[in-house]
Amino acid sequence: MKLWHHYHTPTSIDEALALLKQYDGEAQVIAGGTDLLVDLRAEEGAAFHALVDITAIPELTTIDVQESAITIGAGVTHSQIVRSSTLAAQATCLVESCGVVGGPQVRNVGTLGGNVAHALPAGDGTTSLVALDAEAEIILNGERRWVPILDMYKGPGQSLLDSTRDLLLRFRFKPTGAGEATAFKRIMRPQGVALPILGCAVWLRVDGDTIAESRVCIAPAGPTPLRASEVEAFLNGKPASETTIDEAAELGQQVLNPRTSKYRATADYRREMIGVLLRRTLTLATKRAQTGVAVPEGVGM
């Protein structure tokens, strides 16, 4: 059985939108296909009249670095992100999260936009975009605008976008500056394909020996990605010390509510791991912010 009947490769946003309009809900956007094709094959009888591939649209496949903002096209692959030395230095957590997605084959075609549009609460790219306080540029109901990254999620696997009509274009966020750093760590179950159990991304700014500001994303800890706001509030203004990090990790275990997943881990195990991950990620981000040196860890090429 055919999973689609027509495959289009537009080279401009206007052309992609015109195709979606023409098919009137019978065509679906595709990027790397690493989520979409798996879903299509799993759903018996599922097929689209047409697929609209966005990976030949130049605006969606470039990384643009300016002093005030880094902009990444939705069709940029995880491998492209991992290979960027600028992102390694100024958005280290994103390189670390994209560097653990699947294996090399998946990273070579899977895109950051696909990770977000698929709307799972624990997408690895997503987790770091939340810590980076990114915005997403979208075309929703024909209107082009920027929205906070967390607004992209309506529920597990439910995106703000209808990928038969709307488009995710780009992401933007501020590069880390002096005294700022990020880190991402993940715990997974290596079982043929790695099954991620929990991910954690942190952005923080230190002022001397004090944590001045922080953003923490632990995923999955709810139906949509979320910031650990109680942990952030606790950290802000505290000494950048092992004691502070230990207390923040304990607080994270108390306030976050992971769920049991049949194939991945129990809620109890995940809660235990929240403490482990927070300690590791906060310690690394703090060290990077204080030394000004950030070299991505655990990244597959």
Ligand SMILES: Cc1cc2nc3c(=O)[nH]c(=O)nc-3n(C[C@H](O)[C@H](O)[C@H](O)COP(=O)(O)OP(=O)(O)OC[C@H]3O[C@@H](n4cnc5c(N)ncnc54)[C@H](O)[C@@H]3O)c2cc1C
């Ligand atoms: C073996 C394997 C291992 C994996 N491991 C991981 C992992 O470790 N961590 C992880 O986070 N994910 C993992 N994934 C999931 C997947 O690879 C990622 O989520 C990837 O980023 C999806 O991107 P894609 O370009 O392939 O999306 P696609 O499959 O092309 O699209 C996914 C969804 O997003 C929509 N979409 C895509 N781009 C746009 C756009 N620009 N505008 C509107 N809608 C759009 C599509 O219509 C579809 O609904 C794995 C997948 C596989 C098959």
